[in-house]
Amino acid sequence: MEKLREKSDDPLVGCSLPGGHVVIELIDVGGMGRVYRAEQKMLGRTVAVKIIHPHLLGDETVEARFITEARAASQLNHPNSVGVIDFGKFEGRLYMVMEYLRGRDLATVAHEDGPLEIDRIVDILMQALAALEEAHAIGIIHRDLKPENLVLSPLRSGGDFVKVLDFGLAKVLEVARGRGKRITDPGMVCGTPEYMAPEQARGDNVDRRADLYACGVLLFELLGGELPFDGGTPRETVLMHLTKVPPDLRALAPHRDIPDQLLDVVYKALAKDPSERFQSASEFSAALKDSTTVEDTTDRPSPLPLRRCRECDATMPRSQKFCGECGSPLHVGSEVPPPPGESAPPEPQVVQLPLPLSGREDELGWLWERRETLHFALASATLAGPNGVGKTRLLNEFLSQAEERGDRVVSVGPDPWWVERSYYALQHAITGLAGLPEHGGDASDWTGISSDGRAGLEAIFDHESPASRRMARRWADTPPAATEGSSTRALAAEALRWALSRAQGRTDGGSVILAIDDLHAVDGASCNAFKDVISEPPLVEALLIAAHHSRFDPGWENAEALALGGLPAKLGADLIGENGGGSALLTGAEDDAERRVLPMYLGQLVRYTREGGEEPPGRLA
Structure with missing residues (x-):
């Protein structure tokens, strides 16, 4: 930590916050506070820490509001919401610890990627609305939705994964700055005027529909390339939201060919009267989905080969993204038709993605050998290789074939947010094997389980009971040698053994296959359970198979390994x-x-x- 302090003039760099979060570097400064990259030493994971500006915290009211909103935000458990890990006070400063995001905010994406495709815009908005739906259900209103508060991370399969930031903090900022004033008081603007609903601008009490209005502004801006209301000053912008009608979106973006139904969605979201807008995020999302439903296009003409630059009127090949004459971006929808009497040249043969699985016959045969050698015993195998070698593709092909032949197949992997959430993979393995509800069920679903296994399920699914606490104490007093005193670890492994046995009993003549993809990124608690079950297996005919990076050592005893190459x-x-x-x-x-x-x-x-x-x-x- 001393070395970190020496490299930075920021007094917070190198400090250790409560909970073992060590501040590493400053990554951003905003109106709410300063955001740092930090490391949670106990778990060895990277987190983001937002420390609120001291000048915003002038009285106890603001501090109480921050704690209330932070506690509410920490209850959010949606993939598209940024997870709040911890919050508190450090040397008189309020802070919040959140998951660390690796991606670009929507403002950066829109600027760097040029005009976004309509389908991509709709997908981004639908993910944001999914996050809002859960927040609204527990009474949290965002109040400050804008492009900077949406972070997009690329998926390996293509597309974007959207995270919504700063739930509830806008209300803290309003209390801190406003001290009871309305937003239209002279010099007083809380929130972001460009995305502010009329009722919020008036200082009225706001509900979920204010967030939906902000989503309407985002949708208008992404489709048209301009904000619907943008005055010279914050006050003028706010007044435009209160009094002006949104401009004609098709006139702003004639190249877009925006569907009529999507236009209706935009203008309904921007209605001045909240009662005329969408009344829930789910209603808004459903309307978006319906507005872009593509009809059968088999009889439509093939795409045209040229595009016309809107700036200099030059024509360029359709494959180009930028004009070769002036450098301006070439927009989708600016295709040039062929001359009269001539037909467009035939399109080249398009390679379909994803590519078919090829050249892996020997590797598939190896996997089937592992499967065929099962004789009322548990076996284990691993697929190892560098990123991009096709581990997941090969594993999925094998699992698909095994399922067609009657095996009971359960496939799990790391949590989709890649934050190594404890027990995530193990929870999905157990529910899939034992046929339990997503939340793990209760004692009435856990038939035939031992007291140790029951205590393990209660720990894994956070169903704490007096019995599970007594069992954990018993393990702590007399721990088995294999677990080295880790009571919860031993109970979790016992729960997985029960799930495997139950899966065997529910399989009609086939075997049980549990596959773990990207094992190197799976949380440690789940990895330990898989490893312990392999070390002390139950009497079941099952195959545990994992795919992982070649630099990772899973520690599976006697597991057969296959190294994949290109x-x-x-x-x-x-x-x-x-x-x-x-x-x-x-x-x-x-x-x-x-x-x-x-x-x-x-x-x-x-x-x-x-x-x-x-x-x-x-x-x-």
Whole structure:
């Protein structure tokens, strides 16, 4: 920590907050406070710490409001909401510990990626609305939705994963700055005027519909490239929200070809009267989904080969994103029709993604050998390899075939937020194997389980009872040697053994297969349970198989391992063909039969070629 302090002038860098959070570096400063990257030493995970500006905390009212809102926000348990891990006071400053996000905010995405596709805009808004739906259900109103409070992370399958930040903090800011004043008092603006609902601008009490209005502003801005109301000053902008009608969106973005139904959604969301807007986030989301439902397009003409630049009127190949004359972005919808009497040239053969699984016959055979050698005993196996080698794809193909043959297949992985939430993988493994409800059920669902297993389920699913506390104490007094005194760990493994046995009893002639993908990113508590069950297996015919990075050691005793490598370059070139960039792979491939390429690189190469790239990268980006 002393080294961290020496490298930074910020007095908070290097400090250790309550709960073992060590501040590492400042990453952002906003109107609410300063945001730092920190490390939670006990768990070894990266977190974000927001420390509220001291000048906002002038009295006890503001502090009480912060604690109330932070406690409420910590109850949010939705994938699209940023998780609040801890909050409190440190050296007179209020702080909040949240999950650390690796991504770009929506304002940055819109600026860097140019005009976003309509389908992408709708997907982003629907994810944000899903987060709002849960928050509204427990009485939390965001009050300050704007592009900077939506963070987008890319998914490996393509698309965006949206996280909504700062639930409830806008109300804290309003109390801190307003001291009871209305937002339209001279010089007094709470929240962000560009996204503020009329009733919020008037200082009225707001409800969920104010957040839905802000979502309407976001939708208008992303579709039209401009805000619906943007005055020269905050006061003028607020007055426009109160009095002006939103401009014609189609006039702002004639190239968009916005569907009529989507326009209706935008203007309903921006209604001045809350009673005329959508009344819930789910209603708004359903309307968005319906507005972009695509009809059958089999009889529509194929895409046209050219686009026209809106700035200099030059025509460019459809594959280009920017004009070669003036450098302006080329917009979707600006295609140029062919001359009269001529038809558009035929489209090149398009490579379909994802690419088919190829060249993995031996590896699939190896997996089936592990499956066929099960004789009323539990076996384990691992697939290891670098990122992009196709571990998940191979594993899923094997599981699909096994399920078709009558095996009971349960597949789990790390939590979708990649924050290593305790017991996440184990919870899903147990519910899938034993056929329990998502929350784990209760004692009436746990038939045939031992007292140790029951205590384990109560710990895993947070169903604490006097019996589970007594059992944990008993384990602590006389711990089994395999668990080295870790009482909850031993109980969790016993619960998994019961689930495997129950799954065997519910399988009609087949075997049980439990697959864990990305084991290297699974939470430690779940990893320990899987490892302990392999060390002391139940008497069931089951296969535990995991895929993980080659640098990770799962510690599975006697597990058979298969190391995955890339595909032959010649096979990769055949898979994607000339139009997919296959020629880039063929250079030297005939002379080097050992040359290998990663399957994920093949997909990247196809996308790169489609977007007009001429010199593809030589390896996985």
